[in-house]
Amino acid sequence: METEALTAWIREFARLIALNKDDLTELDSAIGDGDHGANMDRGLKAVVAVLDAEPQETPSALFKKVGMTLISKVGGASGPLYGTAFLRMAAAAGDDVDLAKVLRAALDGVVARGKAEPGDKTMLDALSPAVDVLETGGSVQAAADAAAKGRDATIPLVARKGRASYLGERSVGHADPGATSVTLLLVAAATTLGDDG
Amino acid sequence: MKKLINDPANVISDALLGFAAAHPELRVDHENRIVVRGDAPVQGKVGLVSGGGSGHEPLHAGFVGPGMLDAACAGEIFTSPVPDQMVAATRAVDGGAGVVHIVKNYTGDVMNFELAAEMVEADSGTQVVAVVIDDDVAVQDSLYTAGRRGVGATVLVEKIAGAAAEQGRPLDQVAEVARKVNAYSRSMGLALTSCTVPAAGKPTFDLPEGEMEVGIGIHGEPGRRRVPVAPADEIAEMLVAPILSDLDFTGGDGVIAFVNGMGATPLIELYVMFNEVSRLLTKAGIPVARSLVGPYITSLDMAGCSVTLMKADDDLLRLWDAPVRTPALRRGV
Numbered sequence: 001m002e003t004e005a006l007t008a009w010i011r012e013f014a015r016l017i018a019l020n021k022d023d024l025t026e027l028d029s030a031i032g033d034g035d036h037g038a039n040m041d042r043g044l045k046a047v048v049a050v051l052d053a054e055p056q057e058t059p060s061a062l063f064k065k066v067g068m069t070l071i072s073k074v075g076g077a078s079g080p081l082y083g084t085a086f087l088r089m090a091a092a093a094g095d096d097v098d099l100a101k102v103l104r105a106a107l108d109g110v111v112a113r114g115k116a117e118p119g120d121k122t123m124l125d126a127l128s129p130a131v132d133v134l135e136t137g138g139s140v141q142a143a144a145d146a147a148a149k150g151r152d153a154t155i156p157l158v159a160r161k162g163r164a165s166y167l168g169e170r171s172v173g174h175a176d177p178g179a180t181s182v183t184l185l186l187v188a189a190a191t192t193l194g195d196d197g
Numbered sequence: 198m199k200k201l202i203n204d205p206a207n208v209i210s211d212a213l214l215g216f217a218a219a220h221p222e223l224r225v226d227h228e229n230r231i232v233v234r235g236d237a238p239v240q241g242k243v244g245l246v247s248g249g250g251s252g253h254e255p256l257h258a259g260f261v262g263p264g265m266l267d268a269a270c271a272g273e274i275f276t277s278p279v280p281d282q283m284v285a286a287t288r289a290v291d292g293g294a295g296v297v298h299i300v301k302n303y304t305g306d307v308m309n310f311e312l313a314a315e316m317v318e319a320d321s322g323t324q325v326v327a328v329v330i331d332d333d334v335a336v337q338d339s340l341y342t343a344g345r346r347g348v349g350a351t352v353l354v355e356k357i358a359g360a361a362a363e364q365g366r367p368l369d370q371v372a373e374v375a376r377k378v379n380a381y382s383r384s385m386g387l388a389l390t391s392c393t394v395p396a397a398g399k400p401t402f403d404l405p406e407g408e409m410e411v412g413i414g415i416h417g418e419p420g421r422r423r424v425p426v427a428p429a430d431e432i433a434e435m436l437v438a439p440i441l442s443d444l445d446f447t448g449g450d451g452v453i454a455f456v457n458g459m460g461a462t463p464l465i466e467l468y469v470m471f472n473e474v475s476r477l478l479t480k481a482g483i484p485v486a487r488s489l490v491g492p493y494i495t496s497l498d499m500a501g502c503s504v505t506l507m508k509a510d511d512d513l514l515r516l517w518d519a520p521v522r523t524p525a526l527r528r529g530v
Contacts, residue, residue: 033417033418034401071280079279080305080309083312166336166342167418168342170419
């Protein structure tokens with residue numbers, strides 16, 4: 001996979017986050033502290049500005065730049081989680097990027113940083129099924145569909161991590177904002193990376 | 198929304214400019230949004246760094262100065278600062294004896310401080326120890342939550358560990374004092390009104406005129422339960438009872454009793470509350486060794502209060518009484 005295509009993926013992710021900023025904030029107001037949309041949008045706008053100014057030469061350099069920028073700009077819990085995910089992707093990306101492999105590395109990074117498990121009502125609940133699909137040879141589109149299904153499956157769950165966990169049973173009935181933004185990352189991949197992943 | 202602000206987007210930078218103008222004895226790094234003690238780094242002294250979302254003033258920047266914090270990082274309103282800020286603060290206060298990070302137990306704060314510590318250690322070899330504060334009895338501590346929140350005890354930890362560092366105690370001992378204060382402290386809060394985040398422009402939650410929220414956090418997160426407004430003596434009971442049932446405060450050297458205002462509650466009401474709290478403590482056979490009354494860890498313009506009790510011993514009381522010179526807490530100098 002070419003750096004150019006991967007850059008297009010990140011830019012598409014930034015576009016989808018901006019487009020869905022208010023929805024993400026609304027979800028986060030229901031069960032968190034209402035800043036997920038604004039924080040992610042601030043971070044990805046900074047990513048796009050950095051990529052405009054300094055186009056990256058290799059997949060590894062690209063992912064590293066994205067990770068470091070998100071860590072510096074997003075704050076909250078999403079900054080370290082997304083930042084760690086992209087830094088792990090940078091470490092796992094060889095000359096030829098295997099999407100299943102880098103997203104598995106991202107997933108492991110999120111688990112290590114956030115100490116969450118599937119079913120805790122977090123971004124893992126969308127990311128984990130998507131990685132499973134890719135590892136068993138499924139298409140990027142199928143992975144995006146699996147992420148969306150995982151996101152929807154967080155609606156009836158009780159949150160066990162992050163600020164939403166203070167709500168206990170009151171967190172039931174809302175999709176997890178992190179699972180929702182991760183689904184956008186997979187939808188962006190399906191649009192820009194097609195089926196060669 | 199009626200607030201004394203210019204552009205809501207600039208509240209934090211405008212406030213830091215004002216803070217710098219009012220307190221020339223401190224250094225304010227406006228780009229990194231950190232406040233550093235004027236004489237930092239103090240050679241041979243353990244550095245104390247804290248930080249968190251803005252909106253809890255005077256916490257944390259108001260507690261920077263001799264006898265308390267060496268540096269504080271200001272995040273967006275109610276959002277953790279980022280590791281770059283924490284790295285800059287840690288470097289600025291590293292006097293060669295290591296640095297303690299005082300971290301309130303919120304998922305974002307914990308992860309950002311963790312990343313910052315990894316970055317500092319990889320880069321310079323400076324030893325960093327994090328102490329996580331989690332004193333809020335309103336949250337059930339279990340595998341199924343992010344754990345208890347860090348609230349009022351943070352002020353006590355910053356004062357007492359700050360005094361230990363100022364005395365020249367080594368890194369592991371300063372961290373141990375901080376952990377002990379946290380382990381000996383319990384808090385419970387209550388909101389009479391919501392707060393309004395400037396960028397949001399409207400109250401974070403609805404709280405009808407005749408109701409109050411018991412067990413509130415400091416970011417407008419919900420509490421344990423919503424009940425009809427009650428007189429101060431009943432409110433004190435609601436706050437003190439869960440604290441006393443969570444930790445045995447008897448048999449020591451009494452407690453430090455801290456009645457904190459959430460931002461919009463006048464001091465006269467906090468003293469009404471302190472009277473009720475001290476009456477309940479007397480009834481329980483727990484002497485009040487020291488007191489603190491006032492708005493020290495706030496939630497923007499929320500009305501309400503929190504009660505923090507810390508089980509005291511000789512060493513902790515001596516450190517509590519030690520001189521301190523910061524914008525928000527000053528004595529003995």
